Amino acid sequence: MTGVLLSLVLTSLYLLQASDSIDIQPDLDVQKLAGRWTLVALVLDRGEPTHYNRHLITVEPENNGEMVYVAEAYQDNECKKMVNRLIPGEKPGIYTKGQSTLYFVKADYSRYHMVFVDTTIMKALHLYNPCPDA
Numbered sequence: 001m002t003g004v005l006l007s008l009v010l011t012s013l014y015l016l017q018a019s020d021s022i023d024i025q026p027d028l029d030v031q032k033l034a035g036r037w038t039l040v041a042l043v044l045d046r047g048e049p050t051h052y053n054r055h056l057i058t059v060e061p062e063n064n065g066e067m068v069y070v071a072e073a074y075q076d077n078e079c080k081k082m083v084n085r086l087i088p089g090e091k092p093g094i095y096t097k098g099q100s101t102l103y104f105v106k107a108d109y110s111r112y113h114m115v116f117v118d119t120t121i122m123k124a125l126h127l128y129n130p131c132p133d134a
Contacts, residue, residue, distance in 0.1 A: 022103045022116055024093035030061040032109040037128035040112075047122030056131065067095055069102075 036058050060068040067086045072079060086095035086102060093104040100119040107113035115126045 023105065024091065024103050025106055026092055028093040028104045028107060029109070030059075030065075030067055033059045033067075033104075033107060033113060034061050035059060036131040037113070038131050039126055040129050041125075041127040043125040045123040047119070047124065057128065 036056055038056055055074065056072040058068075058070040058072070060070065062068065065088045069084045069086055071082045071084070073082075074080075084097050084100075086097050088094070089096050089101065095102045095104075100117065103116040103118070105114040105116050105125070111129065113128050115128070117124050117126060
């Protein structure tokens with residue numbers, strides 16, 4: 001885990017300096033990302049974390065190449081879900097939804113995946129681990 005965190009720190013420093021030329025995992029296999037993931041680290045360049053940046057996500061690959069990202073958060077004394085349908089971008093490993101772009105930076109599928117999220121209100125690098133119950 002120490003190696004992953006060091007990698008996250010170095011990657012985040014790089015991404016926050018050069019977000020226009022983000023390296024992505026060119027051979028990303030979205031099917032292997034399927035399942036529940038928990039956020040273990042968040043590095044912000046711009047914006048504030050929301051409730052949905054703090055908890056669980058479920059990745060649901062679609063047969064047409066799209067991906068459904070379901071973010072779960074506990075807010076106002078109840079569990080709420082935010083469902084995002086992500087469209088494949090101009091390169092493998094890049095997904096978009098409206099003004100938001102997700103760059104899948106690195107994934108080993110069984111231990112972690114890193115996603116750089118660039119929106120109109122936030123730039124952030126997320127590190128996820130599989131949920132223990134997954």
